[in-house]
Amino acid sequence: MSEELTARQRVEKREQYSQWINRSVGFGVVSFFVATALWMLTDRAVVLFAGLGLYWLGCLGMAVGYWQSPVSVGDELERRMEREASQTTLLFVTVVTILGLPADVVLSTTGVYTAPAAVRGALWGYLLLILVFGAVHWFVKRQYE
Amino acid sequence: MKNEIATYREREGLSQGELAAAVGVSRQTINAVERERYDPSLALAFTLAAYFDCRVEALFEPDLEPVGE
Numbered sequence: 001m002s003e004e005l006t007a008r009q010r011v012e013k014r015e016q017y018s019q020w021i022n023r024s025v026g027f028g029v030v031s032f033f034v035a036t037a038l039w040m041l042t043d044r045a046v047v048l049f050a051g052l053g054l055y056w057l058g059c060l061g062m063a064v065g066y067w068q069s070p071v072s073v074g075d076e077l078e079r080r081m082e083r084e085a086s087q088t089t090l091l092f093v094t095v096v097t098i099l100g101l102p103a104d105v106v107l108s109t110t111g112v113y114t115a116p117a118a119v120r121g122a123l124w125g126y127l128l129l130i131l132v133f134g135a136v137h138w139f140v141k142r143q144y145e
Numbered sequence: 146m147k148n149e150i151a152t153y154r155e156r157e158g159l160s161q162g163e164l165a166a167a168v169g170v171s172r173q174t175i176n177a178v179e180r181e182r183y184d185p186s187l188a189l190a191f192t193l194a195a196y197f198d199c200r201v202e203a204l205f206e207p208d209l210e211p212v213g214e
Contacts, residue, residue, distance in 0.1 A: 007169030007192070076186050077174040 010071045017073055021065035028058015097126040147206040151179045153197045168192045
């Protein structure tokens, strides 16, 4: 959308779309939990599938909110906080991967210790995440050249 | 960054929320700027200066690194 909004309208739109996004997510999550509870009572798979469908509907509502909002849903301080949190998370993931993955390979190869499958899965998942970050970073960097 | 946002805002008799709505950001953003916890974007700095009808330099006092030789 390219409509010109006043500052006050931008704030109103931001609140309006944030509310839509939060309600969509809330609806999806609550639906899923309710469906799971009903499934435990009824043991009918269709209830679980209905819950999953409603959950995805909530996700879709969230995506529509982000796409359709004429303004950025978070203001500049919120975006800054998200960026800082993302950087800290990525730092954690990177440190754990750099230290943990070679250790896992050495320990499991020599037979000294084999970490639980969940831990090994997380380590390789982190590596994949770092590779995805590298690819996305390369793509973004190209847009500034 | 040191700034005079609170002084200008209080001179106009505005709350943080009213100033935030007038320049299109959240009250938390104005609060963080006033408390020097957050340096605003150039766009917000110029918007604030336009709102108070003053120059950006009158609102903000940056800690500049020495430039040149």
